[in-house]
Amino acid sequence: MKNHEYMTAEIREHLEATQTLTETVFLDKIEQAAAMIIDTINNGKKLLLFGNGGSASDAQHIAAEFTGRYVRERRGLPAIALTTDTSALTAIGNDYGFAAVFARQVEALAQEGDLVIGISTSGNSENVVAGLFEAKNRGCRLIGLSGADGGMVSVICDVTLNVNSKVTARVQEMHILVGHLLCSATDRMFAPADKP
Ligand SMILES: O=C(CO)[C@@H](O)[C@H](O)[C@H](O)[C@H](O)COP(=O)(O)O
Numbered sequence: 221m222k223n224h225e226y227m228t229a230e231i232r233e234h235l236e237a238t239q240t241l242t243e244t245v246f247l248d249k250i251e252q253a254a255a256m257i258i259d260t261i262n263n264g265k266k267l268l269l270f271g272n273g274g275s276a277s278d279a280q281h282i283a284a285e286f287t288g289r290y291v292r293e294r295r296g297l298p299a300i301a302l303t304t305d306t307s308a309l310t311a312i313g314n315d316y317g318f319a320a321v322f323a324r325q326v327e328a329l330a331q332e333g334d335l336v337i338g339i340s341t342s343g344n345s346e347n348v349v350a351g352l353f354e355a356k357n358r359g360c361r362l363i364g365l366s367g368a369d370g371g372m373v374s375v376i377c378d379v380t381l382n383v384n385s386k387v388t389a390r391v392q393e394m395h396i397l398v399g400h401l402l403c404s405a406t407d408r409m410f411a412p413a414d415k416p
C-alpha cells in the first residue's frame with residue numbers, strides 16, 4: 221500500500237479552495253476585474269503584470285494568453301509581464317535594490333489608464349507592493365491577486381481577488397484559475413461569437 225495520504229490531503233485542500241471561488245461574492249469580483257481589463261483594452265491602454273517566483277510565472281503565463289491566444293481566435297491584446305527581462309531585473313536589482321525591480325519598470329513603461337495586475341500569495345512582497353504604489357501614482361488602475369489576509373496588496377488595489385489560504389501552493393493554484401477566468405471573459409468580448 222503506497223502512502224497516498226499527503227496527496228489526497230493536498231488534493232482535498234485544493235478542492236476546498238476551488239469551492240470558495242464559486243461563491244457569488246468572488247465571482248462578482250472576477251466580473252469586476254474582467255470589466256476593468258476589457259475597458260482598459262478598449263481605451264487603447266495596456267496591461268502590466270508582475271509577481272515573484274510562482275507568481276512571476278503566473279504573470280508571464282497570463283500575459284502570454286493575452287498577446288497570443290487563450291481559447292478563441294481574436295486579435296492579440298496588449299499585456300506585458302515585468303518579470304521576463306533579466307537585464308532589467310538584474311540592473312535595477314543591483315543598482316536600486318530588489319524592492320525596486322517592478323516599481324522602476326512601472327515608472328518607465330506605465331501610462332495613465334493602464335491596468336496593473338500585482339500577484340502575491342502573501343499580499344506583502346515588498347517589490348510587488350512598491351510596483352503597485354508606483355502604478356497608482358501614475359494613474360493606473362490596479363488589480364491584486366493575493367492570498368492569506370490580502371496584505372498590503374488588498375489595501376492598495378481597486379479590486380483584489382484574494383484566496384483566503386496561507387498555503388502558497390494552493391493560493392497559486394487558485395490564482396492561475398482566476399487568471400484563466402479573466403482570459404475567458406476577455407475572449408468572449410474580443411472574439412466573434414461564431415468562433416469556438
Ligand atoms: O512557487 C513558490 C512556492 O509554491 C515560490 O517560488 C514562491 O512564489 C516564492 O517564495 C515567492 O517569493 C513568494 O512571494 P509572494 O507570493 O508572497 O509574493
Ligand SMILES: [Zn+2]
Nearest residue numbers: 273274389392
Ligand atoms: Zn510553486
